[in-house]
Amino acid sequence: MNKSLTAAILGTFGFALMACGGPGQTIPLSVSTDSVQVPTTDSHALRIAVVPFEDLRLKKEAIGRWQHYVETRVDRLVSAQGSAADQITGFVAEYLTHAGFQVIRVKSAETVAPGTVDVILTGQIEEYWNEAVTKFSRTRLATLNRLSFNVSNVSDNSTVHSAVEGHNVTKEVFFDITDLEHLNNSVLGDSVAQFLTSVSIKDRTLKAKK
Numbered sequence: 001m002n003k004s005l006t007a008a009i010l011g012t013f014g015f016a017l018m019a020c021g022g023p024g025q026t027i028p029l030s031v032s033t034d035s036v037q038v039p040t041t042d043s044h045a046l047r048i049a050v051v052p053f054e055d056l057r058l059k060k061e062a063i064g065r066w067q068h069y070v071e072t073r074v075d076r077l078v079s080a081q082g083s084a085a086d087q088i089t090g091f092v093a094e095y096l097t098h099a100g101f102q103v104i105r106v107k108s109a110e111t112v113a114p115g116t117v118d119v120i121l122t123g124q125i126e127e128y129w130n131e132a133v134t135k136f137s138r139t140r141l142a143t144l145n146r147l148s149f150n151v152s153n154v155s156d157n158s159t160v161h162s163a164v165e166g167h168n169v170t171k172e173v174f175f176d177i178t179d180l181e182h183l184n185n186s187v188l189g190d191s192v193a194q195f196l197t198s199v200s201i202k203d204r205t206l207k208a209k210k
Contacts, residue, residue, distance in 0.1 A: 024073040028080035036189035043100040050093045053123040055085040064130030095192045118204045124148040139175035149195045153205035162198045166191035
């Protein structure tokens with residue numbers, strides 16, 4: 001995504017943040033790959049250890065907000081699966097499993113037993129925000145993520161870095177928080193798909209496509 005478009009999206013979020021109403025509730029926002037179309041990959045039963053993603057955002061307490069009609073109340077959206085890092089890590093691991101890889105979640109790269117995996121996957125969360133703004137008869141939904149994937153191949157000690165972005169904006173007449181969850185799931189799925197299209201499997205490793 002080009003820088004001007006990214007700036008426009010972030011600017012929209014920033015404008016809404018400035019137009020805050022009164023404090024509201026704290027609402028959990030869930031993620032799941034159940035509604036995401038995950039293409040099956042010729043994974044060659046590649047074994048991947050997924051390490052918890054690192055949250056690089058300055059403000060880690062929330063992952064979004066819901067601004068109600070006429071700005072009377074603003075609800076804070078938080079991860080329903082622990083922290084934002086827990087949520088993103090779980091989604092990535094689930095997506096890769098559905099894609100056909102053999103996936104295990106580990107606490108750190110150092111805890112991976114020798115000979116048990118082919119690839120160690122780490123990552124960073126640079127941006128992650130979901131927003132619903134209700135005005136008049138419609139609610140505007142927006143979601144944005146910017147993620148980095150870092151591949152460490154066990155067999156030859158090679159590494160691959162892939163940076164991806166996902167975003168989408170839509171409107172709903174009758175809004176429910178599950179609408180924002182579905183949008184976020186779809187955009188997160190697109191981001192993981194971008195990562196998978198940037199690499200190829202070769203001799204039980206993941207290599208960057210040229």
